[in-house]
Amino acid sequence: SQQGEEDPQALSIQEGENATMNCSYKTSINNLQWYRQNSGRGLVHLILIRSNEREKHSGRLRVTLDTSKKSSSLLITASRAADTASYFCATDEKTSGSRLTFGEGTQLTVNP
């Protein structure tokens, strides 16, 4: 990845448990977004957090952003088997125009 890393690369949990995925980036950003991708399919936007925000919620999703550490986390609470997918963070860098730069992704498996 040109921007950063995601941690862990793979995560396997049981239904009902919480899943936490972390993302680090390298440059100054306007915002950070999280996307979900089912195997071989397109990416679906989940949530956006702006650089001046520290935490954001959307349903079972909670995102935090620490610009001093250049890191973000995505928490999925009460996970379901249908949450099984790859999760990518993407940053809108201040110097790169309109493009999004994706992290390496976390493969989440939720076992029923």
Added chain:
Amino acid sequence: AAGVIQSPRHLIKEKRETATLKCYPIPRHDTVYWYQQGPGQDPQFLISFYEKMQSDKGSIPDRFSAQQFSDYHSELNMSSLELGDSALYFCASSLAGTGEGGYEKLFFGSGTQLSVL
């Protein structure tokens, strides 16, 4: 609601052949992005267009070219294909200035799976 349409869904080519991938953005979206995703890799930005003009350029090989037409659909042309070009190619669209606080979210198509043999 209409989504981003990409065609073809799958494409098989031989080395040194050419390929054309098409993308039809969500109606009224004015910005199109192309991404390349290798197996197990993150999506890599190739190129984007805003109002039919190239707006940003990433790691797109010189063998590739793209354009956005008057009806806002976009085509990615790939020549002298190499084995390493085998990947999932995504198109995404957005409408400038309509995201939260002006920041845009991208709507992705289902991708074109290109296999170069």
